[in-house]
Amino acid sequence: MNALVIGGTRFIGRHTVTELLDSGYAVTVFNRGNHDDPFEERVEHVEGDRTKRTDLERAAERDLDVVIDCVAYHPEEVRTAIELFGDSRYVVISSGAAYGSEEIPKREGETALHDCTAEQATDDSQETYGPRKAEIDRVVSDAAADGAEAMSVRPPVVYGPHDYTERFDYWLDRVDNHDRVLVPGDGDCLRHLVFVEDVARALRIVAEEGAPGAAYNVGDRRLPILSEWIELAADALDTEVEIVTANERELAVADLEPDEFPLYRSYPHVLDTHRLSALGWEATPIEEALARTIDEHRASDRTGRKNGPDREAEERVLSVLDTL
Structure with a gap:
């Protein structure tokens, strides 16, 4: 099985690469090369900017079974990725911040998501982070309705080794x-918090077993x-x-x-994780x-x-x- 990780050297992406390698995948990492590489020859590297279509097209030339997108922050980036990696099972990291209603717990498919205006969709501020992630989830759902094998994973605050947010x-x-x-x-x-290794395992399991169009909460x-x-x-x-x-x-x-x-x-802030657990995922x-x-x-x-x-x-x- 061949996997591409968009991102892959800092925090969630780093642990995701390790999870995939430990699970027998051949892994390619696509990023800008701005950070130290902990994997060296264990993975193939493609240098590029995920916001540039031509760079992503070079990564998409490979025969890929799985694509895991760790650095998608705008809906249009996800539309482009799903289009280019249309023959792969694609999983993007969303967020518990996508939920626009304060309920306990927040459940996939039940708790309302944030709305997202056209202006918010292209913004970079923290104030629009939740709306942008909610719109990313809607892009995934719409793409699946058109036949794409695309899913998303929604973590709350993530902790663990190599957490650059501190x-x-x-x-x-x-x-x-x-x-x-x-x-x-x-x-x-x-x-609600979640251990980074559990997020990485969730991304792999959803890539292998998840239902196209579905979002999966993950948390301790x-x-x-x-x-x-x-x-x-x-x-x-x-x-x-x-x-x-x-x-x-x-x-x-x-x-x-x-x-x-x-x-x-x-x-x-509490996320229901039953949908993910039904795929065989367990928290550390x-x-x-x-x-x-x-x-x-x-x-x-x-x-x-x-x-x-x-x-x-x-x-x-x-x-x-x-x-x-």
Whole structure:
């Protein structure tokens, strides 16, 4: 079986290439070559820009069974890819952010998706990310109705080794380096996360077994609240921390707001994963996922500190809370 991964050297794409190689695929990676290549001769490389049709056409010259698209951010990019790779089973990474309705849990085919205007479809801002991913899912569905074997996978926030976003690294760094960890709200923020290796396995399974036109949620089986994540991280790091919660008024003494903290969300975000599980997919136990994540985190130079409040500001809040 021959597979092409669009992307493939940084985070989800990197783990997807590994998953495919471990599953016996011959893998070609298509990207711009801007990042270090961890695979070298184990995979074939095609250098190009996925936003340029002529570059994608060169990649499409191969006899491909599976195409996994890890870096599609605009609907037109997906239309082009499905057209060019029409003889392959195509899977694109969508997002849990595609859902436009706050329901618990969010279910494929039931929970409404965001609308997407023509202006949003070509925008690059974070504000239009969810609408663009929703439109990508509609492109997949429409293409399948015309005979394409195209599917999508919707993850929430992804964590694990080589996470260049460093959102999860922020909390690991706090737990690893401080005795007290400041947590917004009551520490009960519930945001579905997913281990990156589980996303990679989901992409392969959907490529092999998924129904054309379908979207598949993927997420951890367990859903710890934020304070529980910190406790789990402390156990995995073999340390102890005091979790100190702060409401909006208490955070305001240092001009902080809850949503300045990585992974915070005021309303629970939960994805139903039964559709994916029916294909034989299973989530990695969180303790195992954390152990692998932490091993790589400590070996890296990532701290995630740029993603959250300065420690000095947190100390100001902690000092005020100590006087109450």
